[in-house]
Amino acid sequence: MDALMAALVAAAFAQVGDRPAWLASILADRYRAPGLVIAAATVALLGAGLLAAAAGALLAPRLTPEARQLFLALALLFQGGGALFPVKPPDRLAGWRLGAALTSLIGLFILAFGDGVQFIVLALAARAQLPWLAAIGAMLGSLAVIAPAAILGEAGWTGLPLITLRRIIGVLFVLAAIGLGLSALRLI
Template sequence: MDSLVPAFIAVLLTQSGDRSPWLVALLADRFGKPLLVALAAGLAHAAGNAVAATGGLLIAPMLTPNARQLLLALALGFAAMGALWRLKPPDRLEGWKLGAFLTPLFGVFILAAGDTTQFFTLAFAAQGPAPALAAAGATMAVLVVNTAAAVMGEAAWRKLPVRAYRIGFGLVCLVAALILALGALRLI
């Protein structure tokens, strides 16, 4: 349970201002099947989170507690940089003719490859004895956000104050990253 809840919260906050729910919202509108699109996107994220959790499992024995804390600080720092950077609209995948399930499955998998969600999953998986819980928490959070985006649709999703949210979230992540990094380096 040590990594389930923190991974859920971190990914929920990260995904709420990310491009993948935007892609899910527009694909849900395009195909008219919001729950199927959300499910496919959730499976795409689950696959990426499983890879990240496996990476966390493999590197965890090589890391000291301070290195694990520094890894989490790096994940927060990258989340801050990503949130403070301008959000570009996702590719609409209009040329993809794979249908309502495969288009979001592959499209979201490609869009999310190596993103902050997976970095958080890796960092939380390296923290504790049960890396699968980090992947489960991250995947549950993604399902919540993607389902909301799919049900809302693109027009409603774009009306949300995403820019202000991303700035606030980015600043909080930046402060948290600095505090964790200074603690891991024993400077505070």
């Protein structure tokens, strides 16, 4: 159960001001179907999360408990470090002619799979008895941010103080990573 909650919180924080939420807001505006974009995001996020969780489950037997903790610290450090820099706007997928559902599903899957959240899911799954709970948690946490972005639309979403929030969250991720890393090395 700890993998579910840890992934939920980490994903919710990580998605603030990140590209998947921004793309969801763009697609919801284009297709005037925020509910459809949210549904496609749910499937895309779950698929990407389950792939990362499966990789974590395969990696887990090869790692000591300290190595698993260091791996999670590294994932949090990468996410936090990335959040301290401006986010590049996502490709608007303007040339895609697959329809609202497939464009949203494939576009959000590609962004989600290459996202730092997947590295966190992989690291959490490597530490968990039930790795798939990390995928469920990450999906729910990501949706907690992506759904409002889709409902608000691009102008409403990008009008929020996302840069400031992203920097604060980045610092929190880095601090958590330092604490986990020092603990894994038994320095604190």
